[in-house]
Amino acid sequence: MxxxxxxxxxxxxxxxxxxxxxxxxxxxxxxxxxxxxxxxxxxxxxxxxxxxxxxxxxxxxxxxxxxxxxxxxxxxxxxxxxxxxxxxxxxxxxxxxxxxxxxxxxxxxxxxxxxxxxxxxxxxxxxxxxxxxxxxxxxxxxxxxxxxxxxxxxxxxxxxxxxxSDEVDETESVQLKDETVAQSHELIKDKIATLLPDEMEELVASILRAMGYKAKVSPKGPDRGVDVIASPDGLGMTQPRIKAEVKHRGGSMGAPAIRGFIGALREGDSGLFVSTGGFSREARYEADRSTFPLTLVDLDDLADLIVSHYESFDLEGRALVPLVRIYWPVD
Structure with missing residues (x-):
């Protein structure tokens, strides 16, 4: 044949x-x-x-x-x-x-x-x-x-x-779109994984800026687990005041890492812990029971945030993760 x-x-x-x-x-x-x-x-x-x-x-x-x-x-x-x-x-x-x-x-x-x-x-x-x-x-x-x-x-x-065969074709078209989106998601994760730890901190700051906050990477030194600081005014005088810890290429984060980060938060702070290696079940439990607002972001979440806010990314963020828009026809 x-x-x-x-x-x-x-x-x-x-x-x-x-x-x-x-x-x-x-x-x-x-x-x-x-x-x-x-x-x-x-x-x-x-x-x-x-x-x-x-x-x-x-x-x-x-x-x-x-x-x-x-x-x-x-x-x-x-x-x-x-x-x-x-x-x-x-x-x-x-x-x-x-x-x-x-x-x-x-x-x-x-x-x-x-x-x-x-x-x-x-x-x-x-x-x-x-x-x-x-x-x-x-x-x-x-x-x-x-x-x-x-x-x-x-x-x-x-x-x-x-x-x-519109019904069959529509199903296949949806499947093709879903496969394309899934492949794109994995490729974006691949791109993120190649970043250096310092670049990852800059990426998180760019995402927060795209979300409307004024964010900056903390100076190197004894930051007590805070890599990025963001707030509406950029001074930390208004809430929400976000403190972010960024762990890249460090493997899955366990409960001790989460407890240490919570210890760096103060009244009025909201915590954001980013780990491209993911989190253990115990770490997620610690986050859930925190008395401070605390969000855990793994690699999948990070890719989703980039896609959701990419149109508002600054030049620094776009340089770290260059993407192009793909248009899909609406039936």
């Missing part, structure tokens, strides 16, 4: 016209001819030499796509590419040959010959097919159901009325 693949024609479909001449292609030109690598390890070593390995997961993803392009795509597999300008998909059949051929498809030297059989407007596809084609990866597999939808359109069949 043949497989099916999406191969994107460069950023924004820049090489779609070259693709239409009978090719699909990928970049990574610094690797040279991919057929020279007789093992995955040799390819990985060359990739790291050429492109570095600052993000190991990105390296692994890139190598996986390169190997799929060279080895896993076979003759008679379906190949799809997309022209975002015309909103049309190219559907073709792989001719079973990998080529290293610079100067044929822009800056993409690694080619496969493809016999294109037709173009399909995105507007004619069912929502389920559109959702499955939304990945921005250079190369990924697509399921047979999507190919059947392409072939049906090419045969002149109507494969989806505006309300066809």
């Amino acid at each position: 043949s497989n099916s693949w999406m191969i994107r024609a460069g950023r924004g479909g820049a090489y779609i016209e070259d693709f239409e001449k009978g090719y699909a292609a990928i970049g990574w030109s610094k690797l040279g001819d991919l057929s020279q690598y007789k093992s995955n390890d040799s390819l990985r070593a060359k990739y790291i030499e050429a492109y570095g390995n600052d993000k190991p997961s990105a390296t692994a993803n890139a190598i996986a796509m390169i190997l799929k392009f060279r080895d896993q795509i076979k003759a008679d597999d379906y190949v799809v590419s997309y022209n975002p300008e015309s909103r049309e998909y190219l559907l073709g059949v792989d001719q079973g040959e990998y080529l290293y051929q610079p100067d044929t498809v822009g800056s993409y030297p690694n080619l496969r010959k493809v016999k294109w059989v037709g173009k399909v407007s995105r507007d004619k596809l069912p929502k389920k097919a559109k959702n499955s084609l939304g990945s921005t990866l250079t190369l990924f597999s697509i399921n047979q159901e999507v190919i059947e939808a392409f072939l049906a359109v090419l045969e002149g069949k109507v494969v989806a009325a505006p309300d066809l």
Whole structure:
């Protein structure tokens, strides 16, 4: 049974016209001819030499796509590419040959010959097919159901009325959105985890400023467990007067750490204890029984606070955790 693949024609479909001449292609030109690598390890070593390995997961993803392009795509597999300008998909059949051929498809030297059989407007596809084609990866597999939808359109069949399978599609769209949000949340946590302890204190101060407080990091020294101080006036003369302790890369906080922090609070203070390593059950119990208002914030909470208040972040906060807004259509 043949497989099916999406191969994107460069950023924004820049090489779609070259693709239409009978090719699909990928970049990574610094690797040279991919057929020279007789093992995955040799390819990985060359990739790291050429492109570095600052993000190991990105390296692994890139190598996986390169190997799929060279080895896993076979003759008679379906190949799809997309022209975002015309909103049309190219559907073709792989001719079973990998080529290293610079100067044929822009800056993409690694080619496969493809016999294109037709173009399909995105507007004619069912929502389920559109959702499955939304990945921005250079190369990924697509399921047979999507190919059947392409072939049906090419045969002149109507494969989806505006309300066809709306209930099912809406559920899948919600699932896709939830998965995207969850992945984004984890990536933000990854970014937070790379910060230095001093940067983490600055991040907490930026979050408090985004929430409307005037916050500053305490000078280094015997701060008695207080790393950040915030209040409406910035002087601590008005309430709520927030004192924050920030623990980063220190493991889970236990009850003694919470009791020590509570000991640094005074009448009129509200406590904020941030621990990227989380809290033990006993620590949460100590916080609940505190006579001072006390909130515990773990790494998940911190990521949520960043997302909730990011629009009001100052330049310092945005520099520590750079994010971009992603818009999702409302049905």
